[in-house]
Ligand SMILES: Cc1cc2ncn([C@H]3O[C@H](COP(=O)(O)O)[C@@H](O)[C@H]3O)c2cc1C
């Protein structure tokens with residue numbers, strides 16, 4: 191599809207004017223939940239998840255049949271500073287692996303019945319080193335947002351955004367530091383497994399990049415400055431899903447940094463999203479907190495690629511299967527107490 195914007199101001203309007211959930215479907219789903227053959231509340235958060243999903247799909251008894259996982263890839267100028275344990279060439283190599291079906295996320299998508307697509311964005315043209323200057327021009331930012339928007343299948347009934355981009359935990363940490371404050375070291379972690387010296391270089395890059403744009407609080411400008419094309423694409427895709435009323439599961443630290451841009455630009459912009467998991471990247475928990483979310487899973491993942499969120503599709507499928515498939519007390523002839 192073609193994104194309904196070709197400049198940043200139109201994207202801002204789409205962020206401000208978003209559809210909400212179907213309140214009648216929520217009320218009907220709550221009523222259905224109350225009649226199912228279980229003690230009230232006994233399915234815990236699964237009940238809340240199913241009702242949330244029903245609201246966004248506009249169907250009190252929904253099914254999930256077309257989950258979509260889109261993995262965006264980009265390269266980062268800041269990598270030249272030695273902020274990752276791996277070379278930038280791995281980004282393109284992993285895109286080849288996604289296309290061949292050999293990455294973790296391919297296996298998880300297959301296991302949970304999701305269609306997965308990979309979207310490399312200008313891999314031979316890394317972003318500018320954000321310590322020195324803006325990562326992207328405004329036109330480059332708009333292009334990346336649009337690539338994300340266009341990647342969302344309007345017919346999907348669940349969307350997961352993932353990423354591949356050597357150095358992108360550095361970019362994500364810088365975005366979080368710029369928008370949330372604190373100290374640079376509050377937001378940096380080991381990513382692919384950088385050693386102490388690498389972590390120190392990464393923290394210094396984040397501190398300097400954020401100091402360069404000191405006081406900048408416009409989230410989309412922060413994204414342009416510190417960005418990452420794949421991070422911008424995830425933000426565009428998450429907003430597109432909102433406009434299609436497709437519920438979203440958020441992935442790891444980098445995906446949550448993309449989501450933070452939307453959340454800080456327009457509170458409520460992530461109401462159609464849940465946090466799929468809390469991973470091992472040091473500041474992921476803090477970032478999920480800043481989004482006002484609580485994670486579905488906590489399994490110590492530190493991979494990205496949409497892996498944790500794709501795994502959480504299973505949890506959401508379970509919630510929906512119970513909600514839509516269980517018998518009521520009356521149907522089953524079970525005494526409701
Ligand atoms: C083989 C390989 C597969 C990956 N899949 C995801 N990432 C993850 O690691 C990168 C972020 O960590 P950093 O900021 O330290 O570079 C991203 O590409 C992220 O998706 C991978 C990294 C590697 C090496």
Ligand SMILES: O=C(O)c1cccnc1
Nearest residue numbers: 381442443444492493494
């Ligand atoms: O949480 C993540 O998304 C993550 C953590 C480490 C490396 N890559 C991704």
